[in-house]
Amino acid sequence: MSVARELYRLQEVDQELESDEQTYKRISSQIGESEAVTTARNRLNSERQNLEEISHQQHTVEWEIEDISAKLTKVEEELYSGRTTSPKELTGLQQEIDSLKAKRSKLEDQVLELMEKVELSTANVTSLDTELKRLEAEWENQQKEMSAELKELEAAISGLKNRRESLVAEIDPQLIEVYNELKKQRGTSVARVEQGICRGCRISLPVTELQRVRSGELVRCSSCGRILFLA
Numbered sequence: 001m002s003v004a005r006e007l008y009r010l011q012e013v014d015q016e017l018e019s020d021e022q023t024y025k026r027i028s029s030q031i032g033e034s035e036a037v038t039t040a041r042n043r044l045n046s047e048r049q050n051l052e053e054i055s056h057q058q059h060t061v062e063w064e065i066e067d068i069s070a071k072l073t074k075v076e077e078e079l080y081s082g083r084t085t086s087p088k089e090l091t092g093l094q095q096e097i098d099s100l101k102a103k104r105s106k107l108e109d110q111v112l113e114l115m116e117k118v119e120l121s122t123a124n125v126t127s128l129d130t131e132l133k134r135l136e137a138e139w140e141n142q143q144k145e146m147s148a149e150l151k152e153l154e155a156a157i158s159g160l161k162n163r164r165e166s167l168v169a170e171i172d173p174q175l176i177e178v179y180n181e182l183k184k185q186r187g188t189s190v191a192r193v194e195q196g197i198c199r200g201c202r203i204s205l206p207v208t209e210l211q212r213v214r215s216g217e218l219v220r221c222s223s224c225g226r227i228l229f230l231a
Contacts, residue, residue: 003171003218004229007179008190010167014183017160024153027146034139037132044128051121058114065107072100175218182226191226200226 078084079093168176182189191200196210201224205213209228212219219228 002216002229003175004190004213004227006167006171007175007227008192008229010164010171010179011183011188011190013160013164013167015188017157017164020153020157020160024150024157027150027153031143031146031150034135034142037135037139040128040132040135044125044132047121047124047128051118051125054114054117054121058111058118061107061110061114065104065111068100068104068107072097072104075100179227186224186226189227190229191221191224193228193230198224198226198228200224 075093075096079090079097084090084093171179179189186200188200191198193199193205193210193213197204198221200221203221203223205228206222209219209222213228213230220226221228
């Protein structure tokens with residue numbers, strides 16, 4: 001096997017290894033809590049807190065209504081008991097009754113509004129809870145799939161590294177240095193030759209250069225400097 005072919009095979013392994021390592025890094029970064037799940041959980045907690053506050057307001061107003069109703073009962077009882085005969089006191093009792101009824105009516109309107117808000121918030125909590133459970137189940141499945149994929153990638157990366165070591169061991173260390181330097185400079189070190197063209201820089205090769213490649217010599221492209229490989 002020609003040295004150029006060996007270097008080309010090394011390049012193929014390196015490219016596959018780099019691709020798998022990038023994929024592994026990308027998937028690893030996605031392991032853990034999902035942003036969508038976190039957002040959904042925060043929205044649910046916020047709505048639950050809102051529901052709790054509205055419910056507390058409703059109960060507070062209902063207690064106020066009970067207190068006013070109890071006072072109203074006592075005042076009405078005093079008004080109609082016959083114990084009070086003074087016109088001025090009777091007028092005062094009636095005014096107090098009217099005031100209490102007005103306050104109670106206003107509070108009852110508030111309760112109705114709060115009940116509507118409680119109903120709406122309760123529906124929102126149910127909806128958000130359902131959505132959170134759906135997202136959690138979906139994310140859990142994705143986590144299992146990604147964990148399985150990571151294990152496959154670990155095995156593939158390990159195999160590629162072993163294969164790379166075997167290839168490097170068969171190549172002259174000085175050529176490996178040239179290969180690594182070209183890789184750093186050009187991204188790829190070895191370029192295929194197709195129809196007399198260097199696929200690295202897409203420039204036609206001089207006839208003499210092409211003949212040397214065909215004869216099996218280790219030739220670098222006079223344009224881009226890459227090692228030429230004729231399949």
